[in-house]
């Protein structure tokens with residue numbers, strides 16, 4: 498079994514995590530600029546002010562990707578760079594940056610995959626309520642339309658949202674992500690308005706681009722198993738799946754707000770902010786379902802006084818698992834990554850097969866998978882064997898799912914570069930390329946050479962260890 502030449506082996510980043518240049522070219526602040534300036538919110542007081550400076554170094558980064566023979570680059574557009582007031586006129590300088598990036602990618606034979614929203618909401622919209630305000634969904638649709646009009650000829654695939662689970666629950670319930678609020682009702686409003694934004698955004702993209710350019714929605718579907726066969730543990734895992742997965746799949750894929758979700762959240766809201774006709778607007782099945790996968794978890798019914806844990810992106814004491822205070826997670830066993838996340842490739846296989854069974858034939862791409870580990874540069878090399886093992890295991894799971902009938906057409910390694918890991922600042926390193934933040938020197942890790950060789954051979958069996966001798 499090998500990956501076909503058409504199977505996309507790409508890599509991914511996101512605007513605030515790599516671009517830097519936050520006050521250049523007409524960009525205005527996003528909620529992450531504000532978050533970084535709020536004491537105690539980001540480890541070490543780190544900010545995305547400079548990050549990997551990709552805004553200035555994109556030509557070098559594209560050359561690097563060409564050397565690594567990646568098929569596609571998944572990046573995100575900074576909304577406040579291209580529309581500084583969030584609604585209204587575009588900023589030609591901001592748009593020109595993304596056009597230049599796409600053209601550079603194409604000149605090297607690399608496909609451009611643009612995500613419209615990877616968490617950096619313009620601060621001016623947060624000042625009006627952010628994702629708790631339904632107007633934000635309509636502003637997003639206008640932004641999507643503007644980008645399709647401006648960049649439709651140079652983007653090969655569009656993605657509306659990246660992981661609305663994080664934007665809503667981590668942003669508004671646990672508060673570890675921007676805007677850092679801890680309000681369960683606000684989080685559920687955000688869930689709905691993000692679903693609405695996807696639906697309106699996909700329609701807007703289609704209006705401009707027709708059916709020819711694929712549209713993707715990226716979800717981080719949770720693979721949660723019950724800690725035991727006991728009915729209360731099975732029910733606990735189900736509640737997490739409903740809040741984590743069905744809250745998005747229901748409206749977007751099926752056009753319904755699941756009854757189970759209403760039931761779990763009934764003490765928080767009656768969902769009366771969902772207006773007549775909204776669910777039809779949310780119901781926009783994407784051409785490609787993007788799946789971001791990192792790890793699994795095991796849930797059980799909590800004893801009195803226990804609290805569901807945070808899902809790994811940081812700690813505030815508040816839980817992102819709205820309505821699930823009676824659920825807790827088992828401690829992780831076995832090897833973990835730098836984030837403390839367990840390593841379970843089979844979870845990816847199971848997830849892909851589950852989606853395939855539920856939505857037969859639906860095209861899927863792994864829009865993110867990868868691992869942070871403590872890496873060390875020694876003599877110009879980074880021997881990140883654990884990352885190679887991680888990638889080998891997970892790509893093996895993808896290959897198995899494809900062999901068993903899942904319609905998976907691509908995989909994007911997270912991440913091209915070490916970068917700004919949100920509330921963890923620069924302390925976590927997911928890149929296949931090491932970044933020295935003092936000099937902006939890029940050093941491909943062994944995993945990058947391994948991935949390059951996989952791109953050449955397309956064969957996990959024979960990719961072997963030739964890369965160890967590189968360059």
Ligand code: BGC
Pocket residue numbers: 511514659660663717789865911918927
């Ligand atoms: C996000 C990335 C993030 C990665 C690792 C995903 O949730 O989309 O932005 O860096 O996970 O935490």
